[in-house]
Amino acid sequence: MSGNIHPSALIEDGAQIDPTAKVGPFCTVGPDVVLAAGVELKSHVVVTGKTSVGEDTIIWPFAVIGEIPQDLKFDGEETRLEIGKRNRIREGATMNTGTSGGGGLTKVGDDCLFMTGAHVAHDAVVGNNVIVANQAAIAGHCHIEDKVIIGGLAGIHQFVRIGRGAIIGAVTMVTNDVIPYGLVQSPRGDLDGLNYVGLKRAGVARSDITALRAAYQMLRQGDGAFQDRAARLKEETDSEYVHEVVDFILGRSDRSFLTPR
CATH class of the missing domain: 2.160.10.10 (Hexapeptide repeat proteins)
Structure with a gap:
């Protein structure tokens, strides 16, 4: 002592x-x-x-x-x-x-x-x-990756993965996996965009932010299933940030994904 x-x-x-x-x-x-x-x-x-x-x-x-x-x-x-x-x-x-x-x-x-x-x-x-x-x-x-922010009174469902740099709004229930750099809000946890504020504060290059924005739009509106769209992304960009999102989506998961609205 x-x-x-x-x-x-x-x-x-x-x-x-x-x-x-x-x-x-x-x-x-x-x-x-x-x-x-x-x-x-x-x-x-x-x-x-x-x-x-x-x-x-x-x-x-x-x-x-x-x-x-x-x-x-x-x-x-x-x-x-x-x-x-x-x-x-x-x-x-x-x-x-x-x-x-x-x-x-x-x-x-x-x-x-x-x-x-x-x-x-x-x-x-x-x-x-x-x-x-x-x-x-x-x-x-649950698996919460680096630099995630989870807002007050939020609840993360068992077995959910939240990717690096994502942000979860207050009073939000997250029932499915969240892609890296995702922005989740609303009571039932909608994927409502990317965490642009967090990306800019982290000093991410504008070219990578632009690539992430384009990748998000393809995930939201592209043809085929969500995983199929993600797999095509890896062939269409050299951005390490987009590759990180793709690897997360194609990795092992016990839940489905929150998909773009």
């Missing part, structure tokens, strides 16, 4: 806490928890289960990290939660460990922000630089 652990905190035997980590008042840290250098638990935080928290991550009060999955099939098997570096996990957020049926691992990348009340369910994989706004929920087995 170091001077960075408040006397009121409950640290169970076996917990591995770096000497530079800080554990605030009335926190609970379970026996299989690993807190890396620079981690800070503000106060009243619960970190339990077989959970590792990466360097310089900060967790605010009343967050519950590493509890068992909200899955009735879970039968006490040993599963894990891995959280990367420099994440910000705000008040009341929750993240669960995995299930044996889903691979046994819930994983969060680096430099993410989970706002008040955000939820990450069992076996979800969240990439880097993801923002999940207040009270939004990511269901089990």
Whole structure:
């Protein structure tokens, strides 16, 4: 124990806490928890289960990290939660460990922000630089790629994939896969264009944005099935961004896709 652990905190035997980590008042840290250098638990935080928290991550009060999955099939098997570096996990957020049926691992990348009340369910994989706004929920087995923004009170259906750089509007239910750089809004989650603001802020070249715009129009109005249109796109452009969209569409999916309106 170091001077960075408040006397009121409950640290169970076996917990591995770096000497530079800080554990605030009335926190609970379970026996299989690993807190890396620079981690800070503000106060009243619960970190339990077989959970590792990466360097310089900060967790605010009343967050519950590493509890068992909200899955009735879970039968006490040993599963894990891995959280990367420099994440910000705000008040009341929750993240669960995995299930044996889903691979046994819930994983969060680096430099993410989970706002008040955000939820990450069992076996979800969240990439880097993801923002999940207040009270939004990511269901089990979802795959959220890098630089995705999920608006407040949004819900992501289990097994859904959301491609890199996509943005999900507030109060939106997403039931099918979202292409990279897609813009999704409305209560039932319509694919309503591309995330042009995000692309411009990321410094994407105008030529690539133009190629993405043309690709989106072909996906919306071209002949044949959605996957057929995507396959033809790869032969018609050299843009790496368009190729990324095509590879996402032609990859393995447990859901169908949100298609352009």
